[in-house]
Amino acid sequence: MKYIVGIGGVTNGGKTTLTSGLLRSLPNCCVVHQDDFFKPQDQIAVGKDGFKQWDVLESLDMEAMLSTVRAWLDNPPKFARAHGVPVQPGLPDTHILVLEGFLLYSYKPLLDLYSRRYFLTVPYEECKRRRSTRSYEVPDPPGLFDGHVWPMYLKYQREMEEGGVDVVYLDGTRPRAELLHQVLEDLHNSLLNCS
Numbered sequence: 449m450k451y452i453v454g455i456g457g458v459t460n461g462g463k464t465t466l467t468s469g470l471l472r473s474l475p476n477c478c479v480v481h482q483d484d485f486f487k488p489q490d491q492i493a494v495g496k497d498g499f500k501q502w503d504v505l506e507s508l509d510m511e512a513m514l515s516t517v518r519a520w521l522d523n524p525p526k527f528a529r530a531h532g533v534p535v536q537p538g539l540p541d542t543h544i545l546v547l548e549g550f551l552l553y554s555y556k557p558l559l560d561l562y563s564r565r566y567f568l569t570v571p572y573e574e575c576k577r578r579r580s581t582r583s584y585e586v587p588d589p590p591g592l593f594d595g596h597v598w599p600m601y602l603k604y605q606r607e608m609e610e611g612g613v614d615v616v617y618l619d620g621t622r623p624r625a626e627l628l629h630q631v632l633e634d635l636h637n638s639l640l641n642c643s
């Protein structure tokens with residue numbers, strides 16, 4: 449069986465942290481990070497607000513991300529070996545791909561491929577605090593969080609909800625180990641025991 453699991457949600461919600469735990473815990477588990485598909489800086493539009501528009505779907509090469517997912521779907525063991533993931537001989541028929549990113553559920557061609565979609569949230573103040581300690585390849589200019597990042601998060605989340613996308617919400621302020629336990633338990637109940 450092949451399972452694609454989405455770890456989506458707000459910037460600095462703890463997606464990468466949770467994904468690392470899943471990779472350590474699940475058999476034959478590969479990952480694709482949406483952040484790896486940002487377009488080059490000179491292709492990022494500048495908005496009327498003066499900010500580079502990083503937090504919109506158009507800033508990502510989603511066709512390339514979809515191609516990567518298709519390569520996994522075509523041959524998970526080959527994909528795993530190419531990415532240094534050992535294929536466990538006892539579980540040859542279970543393969544899991546974790547997609548991790550802040551705009552996972554806004555790209556229609558991927559939407560139906562998920563077996564389970566998780567969505568991490570943290571309140572505005574905590575998100576802003578975490579973001580202020582983070583250094584991206586392109587550092588945030590002053591005002592980006594309030595002027596662009598948070599408004600775009602709210603917009604895409606609203607669209608996701610209005611579109612009826614089925615997600616399991618996770619409280620990103622809970623301790624890391626508890627979040628990992630919650631997701632592993634949910635995956636076992638919803639997918640891995642029911643195949």
Ligand SMILES: Nc1ncnc2c1ncn2[C@@H]1O[C@H](COP(=O)(O)OP(=O)(O)O)[C@@H](O)[C@H]1O
Pocket residue numbers: 458459460461462463464465466578620621622623624627
């Ligand atoms: N459950 C948690 N509780 C508190 N802080 C967390 C938790 N998960 C992650 N963090 C911290 O929040 C920041 C962003 O985490 P990260 O996993 O990189 O988020 P994302 O991938 O969603 O941007 C990091 O400093 C990380 O250590």
Ligand SMILES: NC(=O)c1ccc[n+]([C@@H]2O[C@H](COP(=O)(O)O)[C@@H](O)[C@H]2O)c1
Pocket residue numbers: 458459460463483486502503549550584585586597
């Ligand atoms: N990786 C990059 O090249 C890059 C550049 C500028 C901004 N970002 C930021 O990355 C964020 C998404 O990643 P996280 O969900 O890991 O925070 C976006 O909010 C975006 O503003 C990333």
